[in-house]
Amino acid sequence: MTKEGIICSVTGTGIPVRGNDIDTDRIIPARYLREITFENLGPHAFEDDRKQLDGRHPFDDQRFSGGRVLVVNRNFGSGSSREHAPQALMRHGISAIVGESFAEIFLGNCTVIGIPCLTLPSELVESLQSLVEEAPETELSIDVSTGAISTGQATYQAEIPESIQQAFTTGAWDALATLLEADHEINDMHDGLPYFSGWKNH
């Protein structure tokens, strides 16, 4: 990250987490929603999956430790709107996610906390996952403005919706500052909506 929240690139090693439809209950089990801050979530990312796999989950695999780029499959992050899910990943050290597709609310939540999510066709995701598994030390360098993911040997051309790409490259991914600018328009909307004005002007 450079000045004022602009995120043009993310570079780091990868962590492949295979499987379709990995939901937010798996990313962060509901018992960790019993918190009033996000700070302590990092160590609990994928906790139940990790327990079930008894040390064989990629998040427990020493080869991937310190990885910043999560590589996932289809419909990642389905389920709840809990921002705790991307917060847990972020606090575990994830700075970008590449996958075949993402659930909508999850994708939005990632964006507003500064994690770019990029999509690749399934064969390319698989290929990237295999590459990371075979050579975990490979640095993946993601150009957020173009979607290009370079492995040093090859370049994967990923997609990132233009609105999200812009949000990162202009530093506007944290929407609040932008929303606050429309002060007058918000007032006007408030005064004009019939159900706000108690149906008086209608």
Next chain:
Amino acid sequence: MDRDSGIERCGGSGRIIGRLGVFKMGRTLLDKVWEAHAVRELPNGQTQLFIGLHLVHEVTSPQAFQMLRERGLNVRYPDRTFATVDHIIPTDGAERPFADGMAEQMFVAIEDNLAGTGIPFFTRSGGRQGIVHVIGPELGLTQPGMTIACGDSHTSTHGAFGSIAFGIGTSQVRDVLATQTMAVGKPRCRRITVDGKLAAGVYAKDVILAIIGKLGVQGGAGYAYEYAGEVFDGMTMDERMTVCNMSIEGGARVGYVNPDATTYAYIAGREYAPAGNDLVKAGAWWGAMASDENAVYDDETALEGDLIPPMVTWGINPGQVVGVDSRIPSPADVHGPERQSIQEALDHMQLRAGGSITGIPIDVAFVGSCTNSRISDLREAARIVEGRRVPKKIKALAVPGSQRVKAEAEAEGLHEIFRSAGFEWREAGCSMCLAMNPDKLVSDQVCASSSNRNFKGRQGSPFGRTLLMSPAMVAAAAVAGEVVDVRSMIPVSG
């Protein structure tokens, strides 16, 4: 059902400029509500959308209030935000301070955060507490034509009233608190038509599970679902809420039913509803928000209501669902990544490919959640268990969605029916839907559940196994000790 039947694509909406001037093509409720609430277009192409009603609960709000404080901002329109506690609250009647220290801490946190803001807070002592998606409609807060947001994915429930209702993350909760607006892209619109008549023993829950089974758990990505046709027209508001509730499980962020006479009749007379002449004015505005007859949709699909059986999930997402009289699928039936998904689900559920869904023994039965904890759900479940008995080894819970639902049920004597059948009758809350309170599965128990998610670990145990079904089907499973077809338990003459 043929996977592709009834799907046809239409062109995008817009205007046709003809010789006689501008001819406006019909618009959907989504188009109209969007236009009425669009504050402005943002540089990145999203809309800054005004939010008419903001609902808050204890789990997703503490960090949002913290962020507001860090930026020195206040709640912009406290009279348009309403709060309650539902997720962590014990349902066994425990008094405060709660024995569960974290639950107590979260309760104190929301109390502190709301103090001095002017935001109304519905707690047990006021008699209006309940699951946020049950009390919004019940209090008359949820109305047609509104935009609604809540830090909870099942906010889609409120679309039953013809509102556009979004589940949002905590940073967006912050945005709505601070500005009453949020940045959001307009979804496309898919109309899902279900005509015909549902058979006895088939409920709203079965309809939405059939839809998700057909379109998949990601089929709705990027879409709002408009539910149309005879089946939805004939549904009560409770039933429409069940359908809209699970739009999110089909990947659609919002789902709605156009408002009609059923909607108005439900709202009239409720605490926060307009009354008298205002209700007349409101009714006219609500009616005008409904989709035009010649509205243009981005996509359309249809199901036949008569053909929908009671549905049961066999897997670990709500799209892994079959009719109660069908067989559990086999990985061999499909190719590619789908094969792995089926295998993973079968492994977790400890089920056999090709096996029958009836006859699966259960350990726990749960009637509750924002999908199915309203009075009509409790009535249907009570009708099944009346005069029958839950086997001793099964834990059965009936958890009303709100204090008002509970009171209504008790006035009708439903609590006695549940209790004498061997059910525990609880206080209002989310309970075992996601097990953030003490109601949890242990080890690999199997739960017949009227909730909305069968994800691994969802009901509190990483190895727990959830079978989603209608409340009547849960009641039938509870008394039979295994999954059964509820149609065998209801009198044929109805």
